[in-house]
Amino acid sequence: MILYRAHLLWSDSLNELRDIEDGGLLVDEAGLIVASGSFDETVAQHPLTEVRDLRPHWILPGLIDLHVHLPQYESVAMDGLELLPWLNTHIFPAEARFADPGLAKSAAQQFFGDLLSLGTTTAVVYSTVHQEATDIAFREAESCGIRCAMGKVMMDQNAPEALSEDTETSLQQSDELIQQWHGKADGRLLYALAPRFAPMCTPALMRGVGTLSEKTGAYIQTHLAESLDEILWVAKLFPECANYTDVYRQYGMLNTRTLLGHGVHLTATERAMIRRAGSTIVHCPSSNAFLKSGVMPLRRWLEEGLLVGLGTDVAGGPTLSMWNEMAMAGTVSKLRCTLLQEPEATVKPAEAFHLATRGAASSLGLKDRIGGLDKGMEADFIVVDPRVVDPAKRNDDATDRVLSRLIYRAVPRMVKATFVRGSQCFIQES
Ligand code: GUN
Numbered sequence: 461m462i463l464y465r466a467h468l469l470w471s472d473s474l475n476e477l478r479d480i481e482d483g484g485l486l487v488d489e490a491g492l493i494v495a496s497g498s499f500d501e502t503v504a505q506h507p508l509t510e511v512r513d514l515r516p517h518w519i520l521p522g523l524i525d526l527h528v529h530l531p532q533y534e535s536v537a538m539d540g541l542e543l544l545p546w547l548n549t550h551i552f553p554a555e556a557r558f559a560d561p562g563l564a565k566s567a568a569q570q571f572f573g574d575l576l577s578l579g580t581t582t583a584v585v586y587s588t589v590h591q592e593a594t595d596i597a598f599r600e601a602e603s604c605g606i607r608c609a610m611g612k613v614m615m616d617q618n619a620p621e622a623l624s625e626d627t628e629t630s631l632q633q634s635d636e637l638i639q640q641w642h643g644k645a646d647g648r649l650l651y652a653l654a655p656r657f658a659p660m661c662t663p664a665l666m667r668g669v670g671t672l673s674e675k676t677g678a679y680i681q682t683h684l685a686e687s688l689d690e691i692l693w694v695a696k697l698f699p700e701c702a703n704y705t706d707v708y709r710q711y712g713m714l715n716t717r718t719l720l721g722h723g724v725h726l727t728a729t730e731r732a733m734i735r736r737a738g739s740t741i742v743h744c745p746s747s748n749a750f751l752k753s754g755v756m757p758l759r760r761w762l763e764e765g766l767l768v769g770l771g772t773d774v775a776g777g778p779t780l781s782m783w784n785e786m787a788m789a790g791t792v793s794k795l796r797c798t799l800l801q802e803p804e805a806t807v808k809p810a811e812a813f814h815l816a817t818r819g820a821a822s823s824l825g826l827k828d829r830i831g832g833l834d835k836g837m838e839a840d841f842i843v844v845d846p847r848v849v850d851p852a853k854r855n856d857d858a859t860d861r862v863l864s865r866l867i868y869r870a871v872p873r874m875v876k877a878t879f880v881r882g883s884q885c886f887i888q889e890s
């Protein structure tokens with residue numbers, strides 16, 4: 461067992477932070493948190509334990525990215541187009557290159573390494589349509605130690621030639637990958653079925669996805685109501701459905717393990733449908749800004765009781781940093797507040813932090829295991845140095861101000877180390 465001594469900070473709920481100034485986090489060989497509390501109490505209860513004094517650094521739970529595309533990492537920051545032309549021009553050609561296993565391996569190494577270095581310990585990931593590239597990515601996730609839910613993209617209509625697949629093959633290959641990877645590494649690796657979005661999926665494929673999710677417990681990830689052109693296209697393709705969300709509902713894809721990317725333009729009827737199903741909206745504010753998709757009213761939908769998490773949506777969003785995503789959630793909410801005169805719109809740093817940690821864990825059905833620093837949880841945590849982002853180099857500032865600087869002034873250098881289930885997966889070279 462190791463007892464880490466540091467300032468501990470984690471989120472209990474949307475508006476409750478937990479904070480222990482001179483804290484002790486006791487982690488056992490299996491990577492579980494045996495105790496978390498004041499250092500003096502913890503050391504008194506476990507007097508012979510090895511102590512690692514990390515002061516003046518802080519320990520926070522690892523960040524959780526609920527929506528990100530591995531094969532798109534090389535295509536970040538390609539400016540100038542909106543969603544559909546951007547997919548055709550930049551994204552599909554990049555994804556087609558993942559037919560090459562060599563590229564699939566090197567790209568996955570870079571991707572997971574960078575996520576860990578930015579403090580992300582759990583990611584929900586889209587691979588490409590390629591079964592082999594997805595298998596390779598899972599192997600890289602297994603060996604680098606990150607926690608992830610991932611799946612091969614599925615698209616059996618309207619997809620470019622190089623990425624098209626037939627319905628049966630898509631479902632069959634997904635099923636094989638589920639058997640291989642869902643629950644592996646003692647549950648650290650999970651499968652997230654990835655029907656890309658309604659325009660590129662037939663009803664038969666979506667029904668198959670729903671059935672596979674029910675049968676295996678795998679997650680479902682897809683895109684929903686991201687841009688207006690996309691919504692018009694869906695209305696044309698699925699006239700039998702009342703709205704975009706209803707496509708996923710009718711064809712069996714809405715359950716408690718469904719993660720719906722974006723949802724920028726959802727109507728009240730659709731939100732009610734999603735709430736009833738217990739599915740989660742993954743808010744991707746930097747992507748929505750970058751692709752000019754729209755401005756999701758995060759505050760209002762949280763108040764309605766929708767489950768919401770955050771995603772970088774690389775390459776829609778330009779960075780893999782969940783710090784940046786938390787900052788964007790706050791900034792975009794403030795812009796809404798001023799431009800649209802919604803005085804209540806502002807989202808606070810502690811709220812964004814909750815969405816990126818415990819809230820996301822809850823959406824994954826893992827709230828007792830990750831997302832916090834409570835006794836009994838798995839030790840997914842990061843070590844950060846708040847002085848790196850403090851021009852005044854304070855050691856004794858109020859917690860909410862420290863958290864605000866970590867979010868709004870984030871730089872990679874402030875993340876000193878990243879642990880998943882007690883194992884160190886990243887350490888910053890000094
Ligand atoms: N909609 C369908 N596919 C994608 C994708 O790869 N990225 C984003 N942002 N939206 C999508």
Ligand code: FE
Pocket residue numbers: 527528529683721773776
């Ligand atoms: Fe996406």
